[in-house]
Amino acid sequence: MTAVAETVQAPSERRLRITEIFFSLQGESSRVGLPTVFVRLTGCPLRCTWCDTEYAFHGGGYRSFDEIFDEIATHGTPYVCVTGGEPLAQRECLGLLRELSDRGYKVSLETSGALDISGVDARVSRIMDLKAPGSGEVTRNRWENISYLNASDELKFVLADRADYDWACDVLAQHQLIGRCPVLFSPVQGKLAPADLAEWVLRDKLPVRMQVQLHKVIWGNVQGR
Numbered sequence: 001m002t003a004v005a006e007t008v009q010a011p012s013e014r015r016l017r018i019t020e021i022f023f024s025l026q027g028e029s030s031r032v033g034l035p036t037v038f039v040r041l042t043g044c045p046l047r048c049t050w051c052d053t054e055y056a057f058h059g060g061g062y063r064s065f066d067e068i069f070d071e072i073a074t075h076g077t078p079y080v081c082v083t084g085g086e087p088l089a090q091r092e093c094l095g096l097l098r099e100l101s102d103r104g105y106k107v108s109l110e111t112s113g114a115l116d117i118s119g120v121d122a123r124v125s126r127i128m129d130l131k132a133p134g135s136g137e138v139t140r141n142r143w144e145n146i147s148y149l150n151a152s153d154e155l156k157f158v159l160a161d162r163a164d165y166d167w168a169c170d171v172l173a174q175h176q177l178i179g180r181c182p183v184l185f186s187p188v189q190g191k192l193a194p195a196d197l198a199e200w201v202l203r204d205k206l207p208v209r210m211q212v213q214l215h216k217v218i219w220g221n222v223q224g225r
Helices: 065-073 093-102 143-148 162-174 194-204 214-219
Strands: 015-025 035-041 061-064 079-083 106-111 125-129 154-159 183-187
Touching: 015 065, 015 214, 035 065, 061 065, 065 093, 079 093, 093 106, 154 162, 162 183, 162 194, 183 194
Parallel strands: 035 079, 079 106, 106 125, 125 154, 154 183
Antiparallel strands: 015 035, 015 061
């Protein structure tokens, strides 16, 4: 009897479609101001009306994990933020987050809240949006994600007007979000004056962190910053 050789298929190269990798100051979250490497993945299933990274919807190029790790290492910082687009739209993103954590990096993930976050490595800080009505994508909120959030994660509301603010306050109360994790309120640039949002937060004595995008204060709307 002639022996039949067993065919073993080599695993495909681990890779992700990347729009850009750049070194800058973290402009948002409780890590604001920290020198951080940003890995911006390409593609997003949402189309928020105020999106400031539409250039990441398409294009980009595939890069292997090893290429990504090598570039991150050149910047000499422990802080890495994986962002988009919507990073979780690419399946291999979970592996990247896990291996970055294995290598000792302090990793954060910026995600829209529209996709399942339960598979994200527990060492990663998940900065998750809840989309307000002014985004045009409020129906895409995956409310079950709230149950996965813990003290190392952060919940972000990007607000375009007073109606968005009132909606966010209702969501805070309805889902008992205060105390689950830090909550961030941000004004949409050019839509809601930061001073107005600040006054509302102070008047209502909300235990939230109001933030503006530091990178835009410093450099303006510049890609790669």
